[in-house]
Amino acid sequence: MADIEAPQVNPNEEGGDVSKGPSKSELKKRAKEAEKAKKAAEKAAKQAELEAQKAAAEVDFSTExxxxxxxNQSQSRPxxxxxxxxxxxxxxxxxxxxxxxxxxxxxxxxxxxxxxxxxxxxxxxxxxxxxxxxxxxxxxxxxxxxxxxxxxxxxxxxxxxxxxxxxxxxxxxxxxxxxxxxxxxGIESVLPFSVEDAARPETEIETGEDVQYKRVLLDTRLNNRVVDLRTQTNQAVFKLQHAISHLFREHLDAQGFTEIHSPKLQGAATESGASVFKVSYFKGNAFLAQSPQLAKQMAIAADFERVYEIGPVFRAEDSNTHRHMTEFIGLDLEMSIEEHYHEVMELLDALFLHMFRSLKQKYAKEIETVRKQFPADEFKWREGPEGTLKMSFKEAVDLLVEDGVSRESLDDINTENEKRLGRIVREKYDTDYFIIDKFPMELRPFYTMPDPDDPTLSNSYDFFMRGEEILSGAQRIHDPTLLAEKMRAKGVDPASMAPYLDAFKMGCPPHGGGGIGLERVLMLFLKLNNIRRASLFPRDPKRLEP
The missing domain is CATH 2.40.50.140 (Nucleic acid-binding proteins)
Known part of the structure; x- marks a missing residue:
């Protein structure tokens, strides 16, 4: 039987079963999706890298x-x-x-x-x-x-x-x-004011609508003194306070003086009962020392010849002024006299000149720091052959009378007239520093030696800076009979100060001295205008803290 041949199929004929390939639109779509996936993958990789970098950055490499x-409990000492x-x-x-x-x-x-x-x-x-x-x-x-x-x-x-x-x-x-x-x-409470505000010059603080910076009032400063003392101005002020006491010691040590330390509790008032602090003392009373006056004189009677002391002085005066405090630091000295009480006055003058020169030469930086906040005319004194200006009390009164002050009001030169005299002297003699000698006897304490030619006058003197008193001194009475007489004349019972009086009965050389207010010298040299700015923690009738 003959083989039967399979029919041929024309692929171009309709009805063929061969599969078709993807269309152009499909290929384009697939390409877009592939590109999108690629970008997503790149973005994810970049994000992962950023996250890794961020995680690495959050690891603090500076912790130590x-x-x-x-x-600090002193547990180590590197x-x-x-x-x-x-x-x-x-x-x-x-x-x-x-x-x-x-x-x-x-x-x-x-x-x-x-x-x-x-x-x-x-x-x-x-x-x-x-x-x-x-x-x-x-x-x-x-x-x-x-x-x-x-x-x-x-x-x-x-x-x-x-x-x-x-x-x-x-x-x-x-x-x-x-x-x-x-x-x-660190700081555990709110600062009462910024140190920058506390250090600003008054010239930077305007009033009215043009207020630039906060004004830190003196009471606010003193109530928060620890913060106030941090200002560069105050650091300089108290460096200069240290300098004054150091220069005082330096000069007197070179002049053969011995530093002493006298008690601040006394059994009787030094000068008058009106201005002493009475404190209970076991079953009786005691008084805070107004000065080391009695101890200084007794040291001279004990043959110390020349002594000085730097220590607190207490005055129970209800004086709320720019220059009074109830406790201040006294720079006191006493020395025996060979011939004349001007030996003491001249030594004190040399001491002040040493202070002024040294402050200007060695502490110019601190002075300039203070002047940035408290601008002031440079303190002036006289040098050379003419030396320090010295005048008698009578000559000082005459200057004031010439300037229009009534002579009848000048039995004593009060604070207002002191300042007026300072301005007159500055204009006439070009100095801020001068000495007045021969004060009336009635103005001085009982232990002041009277003038031999005029018993209404005394061998006493005051030193002035910018028209304000910064030292009071005199020749002291070393004769016990005359001393007792002057005590009674001033209302002081000699029996109440028997140990003091007895010291002179044992023989004592002629002597004199003076007492300087440390804070007052500092205030006037820098022209701070208020003595509280020159005291670390000031005490006055209204302030016992901090």
Whole structure:
């Protein structure tokens, strides 16, 4: 049987069963989907990379370079050398330094930079902390920028010479690039005022609608004295107070004086019962010493020849003035006389001139710091052959009368006329420092020696600065009979001061001295206008704290 041949199929004929390929639109669609998937995969990979980077960034690599230090209980002593801001110089460019200071101001610039003004006493320096990979983290910058003003910090960094002066810091040609910063002591309460506001010159504080800065009143300052004393002005003021007492000691030590320390509790009033503080003393009463006057004189009777003392003086006077306090520091001296009480007056004059010259020469920086807040004419005194201006009480009265003051009102020169006399002397003699000699006997204490030619006058003198008294002194009575007579004339019972009187019965050389108010000298030299600014923690009729 013959094979039957299968029929041929024409692929072009309708009804053929051969499969067709994907269309162009299908291919295009598939390409788009593939591209979309690829982009999604790339985006996911990039996101994963960013997440990994973010996670890595959140790991703080600077933790050991900042933060609060543990409470210092003297548990370690690494003996790391620290510097004072005042010693920073451009020559130290690139030097690693370590210092402890207060944060006077801080300012964040963006999230990667913090500027500080760091302060030590009268000196300040700019410091800069900048975020840097592997060195300073963002977390470190954020923490440092949150530090409160007046916090105490320990800073380590590199000293860098500045391209231009930094006006906001006393060290203007160097700044610190911080590598480490740790908190030593933070602020646990709200500051009563900023140290910057407390240090502003009065000329920067306008009144009326143009108020630029807050005025910090004196009472507010004194009520919060610890913060107030941090100002660079006050740091300089009390450096100068220290200088005055140091110069007082220095000069008198060179003149053969011995420093003594007398008791401040006494059994009787030194000068008059009206101005002493009475305190209970076991079953009786005692008095706070108005001065070391009696002890100084008794030391002379004991052959000490020349003595001085620096110590507290108490005055129970209800005087609420710019120059009175109930407790102040007295700079007192007493010395034996060879021939004339002017020996004492001349030694005191030389002492003041030594103080004035040394303050001007050695403490110019501190004086300039104070003047920035309290502008004042430079204190003037006379040098050379003419020397210090000296006049008698009568001559001083004549000057005031010539200036229009009634002579009848000048039995004593009161505070107002003292200032007036100071202005007259400044205009006429170009000096702020002068001496008045030969005061009326009725104005002086019972122990003052009368003038041998005119018993209404005394061998006594006062020293003045800017028209205000800063020293009162005299020759003292060393004869016990005359001393007892003058005691009774002043209403003092000699029996109430028997040990004092007995000292002169044992023989005592002629002697004289004087007492200086430390705070008053400081106030008038700097022209601070209120003695409370010259006292660390002032005491007056209305203030016993802080």
């Amino acid at each position: 370079y900042y933060g609060k230090l543990p409470l 003996r790391r050398s620290r510097i004072d801001i005042t010693t920073l110089t451009p020559d130290m460019d690139g030097t690693q330094v370590l210092l402890r200071a207060r944060v006077q101001t801080s300012r964040m610039q963006g999230s990667k930079m913090v500027f500080f003004n760091l302060r030590q006493r009268t000196d300040s320096v700019q410091a800069l902390l900048t975020v840097a990979p592997g060195k300073v983290s963002k977390q470190m910058a954020k923490w440092a920028g949150s530090l409160q003003m007046e916090s105490i910090v320990l800073v380590e960094g590199i000293a860098k010479k500045t391209p231009e002066p930094i006006k906001s810091a006393t060290v203007s040609d160097v700044e610190i690039h911080i590598t480490q910063i740790h908190l030593v002591s």
